[in-house]
Structures are given as structure tokens and as C-alpha cells.
Amino acid sequence: MEYLTDLKAILHSKRANIYYIEKCRVMVKSGRVVYLTEAKTEKQYWNIPIANTTVVLLGTGTSITQAAVRMMAAAGVLLGFSGGGGTPLIAGNEVEWLSPQSEYRPTEYVQNWLSFWFDETKRLKVAKKFQLLRLEYLQRVWSKDKALHNAGFYTDDADIQQAISRFSTEIEQCPNTTHLLLTEAQLTKRLYKIAAKRTQLEFVRNQDNATDEANIFLNHGNYLAYGLAATTLWVLGIPHGFAVLHGKTRRGALVFDVADLVKDSLILPWAFICAQEQTTEQEFRQQCLQNFAQHKALDFMFDSLKQLSDEGSQL
CATH class of the missing domain: 1.20.120.920 (CRISPR-associated endonuclease Cas1, C-terminal domain)
Structure with missing residues (x-):
């Protein structure tokens, strides 16, 4: 898992991306987090630049691998499961997110x-x-x-x-x-x-x-x-x-x-x-x-x- 330490550090306040994804599978491929969509004749992989991403919302028809969650957590990406169109958020009670685990949050x-x-x-x-x-x-x-x-x-x-x-x-x-x-x-x-x-x-x-x-x-x-x-x-x-x-x-x-x-x-x-x-x-x-x-x-x-x-x- 050496690639986890190779992520380019981008301050969260400067990150550009929020993703809403539906009807696909999120996984790790060649050391990158990607999502897989199935076209009529072929499967297509699309990269998620996790070092420049703040939030990923997974809508209807999605699945995600443990390896992908681990990589996103290492990059400090918040993860949420939602209904179609990004609402409602259903990962937890009220409005809550699956926060990355880290013992090094500031005090x-x-x-x-x-x-x-x-x-x-x-x-x-x-x-x-x-x-x-x-x-x-x-x-x-x-x-x-x-x-x-x-x-x-x-x-x-x-x-x-x-x-x-x-x-x-x-x-x-x-x-x-x-x-x-x-x-x-x-x-x-x-x-x-x-x-x-x-x-x-x-x-x-x-x-x-x-x-x-x-x-x-x-x-x-x-x-x-x-x-x-x-x-x-x-x-x-x-x-x-x-x-x-x-x-x-x-x-x-x-x-x-x-x-x-x-x-x-x-x-x-x-x-x-x-x-x-x-x-x-x-x-x-x-x-x-x-x-x-x-x-x-x-x-x-x-x-x-x-x-x-x-x-x-x-x-």
C-alpha cells in the first residue's frame, strides 16, 4: 500500500471536486480510485482524483470496495450514501457523513x-x-x-x-x-x-x-x-x-x-x-x-x- 503515501497534499480549503456518482462500481485499479460504468459493448473506467476531492456522494445503484474506501480515507475524502440525485443522505441518522478515520486531528x-x-x-x-x-x-x-x-x-x-x-x-x-x-x-x-x-x-x-x-x-x-x-x-x-x-x-x-x-x-x-x-x-x-x-x-x-x-x- 505504498501508493497511499504518494498522494499530493492539497489543502481541503483549496480542493475543487465534489462527486455525485450513481449506477456504477467504485474500486481501486492500478493504484487509483476509479468508478466503473458498463456501456452496451464495453466497460469504462473513470478516475476520481481523490487528492483534490472533498466529498463523494454515492447515489442509487452504486457499490464500493473496501480498498477504495481505504484510499479515500487516506486522502481525507468524506463519503456519503444518498438517494437518487444526491438526496436524501442515508449513510447515517440526520445529516451525517462517513468521516475518514485519523488520530491526528488538531485539538x-x-x-x-x-x-x-x-x-x-x-x-x-x-x-x-x-x-x-x-x-x-x-x-x-x-x-x-x-x-x-x-x-x-x-x-x-x-x-x-x-x-x-x-x-x-x-x-x-x-x-x-x-x-x-x-x-x-x-x-x-x-x-x-x-x-x-x-x-x-x-x-x-x-x-x-x-x-x-x-x-x-x-x-x-x-x-x-x-x-x-x-x-x-x-x-x-x-x-x-x-x-x-x-x-x-x-x-x-x-x-x-x-x-x-x-x-x-x-x-x-x-x-x-x-x-x-x-x-x-x-x-x-x-x-x-x-x-x-x-x-x-x-x-x-x-x-x-x-x-x-x-x-x-x-x-
């Missing part, structure tokens, strides 16, 4: 995290910082993304400005996490309304029984964001269960908190735009991955978690 960030996490007042302060960073990122992305401008999303529009200003103030004033969760839900609902208006779509959020394209795309894109969030937490060594906003009894709740940093900015508007344009699910997925790379979503997640870990330990 600095989890120690800082735990220094404030058991104090409800401090945890609320960090939760508010999460939401404010989320709004700052949305303003930054929407103010410079020309493709969003072409679709009618401008941060200086009155309704968007009003939403950002209103919820920035309300976030600061929330007395507890229950009120903060309610405020966060109202913000997202308001952004749904803005996006539906821009794209002239009738929309009601239905996460569990999605039938229209906007809801299907939202679910799909959100799971991609969950993958990035889980990767960030694994690299920094912070367990997924130490959430600051979402339910403390859900073992993947911190994944939701971290994913929320980018979902409104990079997933939400494009779910509506792609639904309006009647794109395929694959085209929508490629748009999301392009957004992640263009706006450095992983970098932002890493920087935010490091910042909040440090600030939280000093409260």
Missing part, C-alpha cells in the same frame, strides 16, 4: 470550542456571530456576482436591503436560541419570497416531499453545502454534535450551522434561477460547484470557524 479548535460551548450565554453570542457572518457573506457575494445581477439579484434593491438591515438588527436583539432560530427561519422565508418574485415562480417550501424543481434543487444544493461543512469540521477536529444554534440533541447539528453560512448566498437564488430556466439536475449541480469555487466557499467556512473558535474562547 486547538475543539478545545477553544468547548471552552465556551457549555455556557448558554456564550453559545448564544457565537450563534449570533454565525448569522451576522452569513449576512455579510450574502452581501459580498450578491454585490459582485454578475450572473446573479443578470437574473435580477442586486444587494442595493430595496427589498433585499430591507431584509438584510431588518434581520441584522433582530439577530442582535434575540434573547435566546429559540428566538434566534425563529428569526433565522423568517430570514430564509423572506429570501425565498424575494427569489420567487425575481424568477416569477409560485413557491411553497416543501423539504420532505419535493415535487417542483425549485424545492428539488434546494434540497440537492443544500446537501452539497452540508458536505463542505462536514469537511471543514472534520479537518479542524470539531465534532458535528457541538452546535450553537440547531438542536443540541442532533449529532450532525453543527453541520447545519456551518452550511448556513453559504446556503442563502450560493444555493438559494440558483435553485430558483435554474428552476425557471428548466435546467437539468446535473447542470444545477455544476452551477453550485462553480459558485463554491468562484466565491471560495470552503475558505470562508474555514476562516469563519477559526475566527469563531478563537473569539468564543475569549468570551
Whole structure:
């Protein structure tokens, strides 16, 4: 197994690839992780560049060998089993991932995290910082993304400005996490309304029984964001269960908190735009991955978690 040590080291925050694979077999061939598809007359092997990959989602009709899992774990690739189209994630309860096993995760960030996490007042302060960073990122992305401008999303529009200003103030004033969760839900609902208006779509959020394209795309894109969030937490060594906003009894709740940093900015508007344009699910997925790379979503997640870990330990 000497080839495991020959992997080119690429920081997780700089990795480019997220894979969703279905109806194939993932295996090791000639020292590389590949997936095998069967055409009418021949079998075809396609390489997965694991050193430059953050997440692999295995959809319906897939199988994977132990050797392939071992190589992906050595490269620090998170693995998830999902239904068709990338949702729902079914590898574990709630939103969870098969994390690579390593005894060498850093301890600095989890120690800082735990220094404030058991104090409800401090945890609320960090939760508010999460939401404010989320709004700052949305303003930054929407103010410079020309493709969003072409679709009618401008941060200086009155309704968007009003939403950002209103919820920035309300976030600061929330007395507890229950009120903060309610405020966060109202913000997202308001952004749904803005996006539906821009794209002239009738929309009601239905996460569990999605039938229209906007809801299907939202679910799909959100799971991609969950993958990035889980990767960030694994690299920094912070367990997924130490959430600051979402339910403390859900073992993947911190994944939701971290994913929320980018979902409104990079997933939400494009779910509506792609639904309006009647794109395929694959085209929508490629748009999301392009957004992640263009706006450095992983970098932002890493920087935010490091910042909040440090600030939280000093409260």
C-alpha cells in the first residue's frame, strides 16, 4: 500500500471536486480510485482524483470496495450514501457523513470550542456571530456576482436591503436560541419570497416531499453545502454534535450551522434561477460547484470557524 503515501497534499480549503456518482462500481485499479460504468459493448473506467476531492456522494445503484474506501480515507475524502440525485443522505441518522478515520486531528479548535460551548450565554453570542457572518457573506457575494445581477439579484434593491438591515438588527436583539432560530427561519422565508418574485415562480417550501424543481434543487444544493461543512469540521477536529444554534440533541447539528453560512448566498437564488430556466439536475449541480469555487466557499467556512473558535474562547 505504498501508493497511499504518494498522494499530493492539497489543502481541503483549496480542493475543487465534489462527486455525485450513481449506477456504477467504485474500486481501486492500478493504484487509483476509479468508478466503473458498463456501456452496451464495453466497460469504462473513470478516475476520481481523490487528492483534490472533498466529498463523494454515492447515489442509487452504486457499490464500493473496501480498498477504495481505504484510499479515500487516506486522502481525507468524506463519503456519503444518498438517494437518487444526491438526496436524501442515508449513510447515517440526520445529516451525517462517513468521516475518514485519523488520530491526528488538531485539538486547538475543539478545545477553544468547548471552552465556551457549555455556557448558554456564550453559545448564544457565537450563534449570533454565525448569522451576522452569513449576512455579510450574502452581501459580498450578491454585490459582485454578475450572473446573479443578470437574473435580477442586486444587494442595493430595496427589498433585499430591507431584509438584510431588518434581520441584522433582530439577530442582535434575540434573547435566546429559540428566538434566534425563529428569526433565522423568517430570514430564509423572506429570501425565498424575494427569489420567487425575481424568477416569477409560485413557491411553497416543501423539504420532505419535493415535487417542483425549485424545492428539488434546494434540497440537492443544500446537501452539497452540508458536505463542505462536514469537511471543514472534520479537518479542524470539531465534532458535528457541538452546535450553537440547531438542536443540541442532533449529532450532525453543527453541520447545519456551518452550511448556513453559504446556503442563502450560493444555493438559494440558483435553485430558483435554474428552476425557471428548466435546467437539468446535473447542470444545477455544476452551477453550485462553480459558485463554491468562484466565491471560495470552503475558505470562508474555514476562516469563519477559526475566527469563531478563537473569539468564543475569549468570551
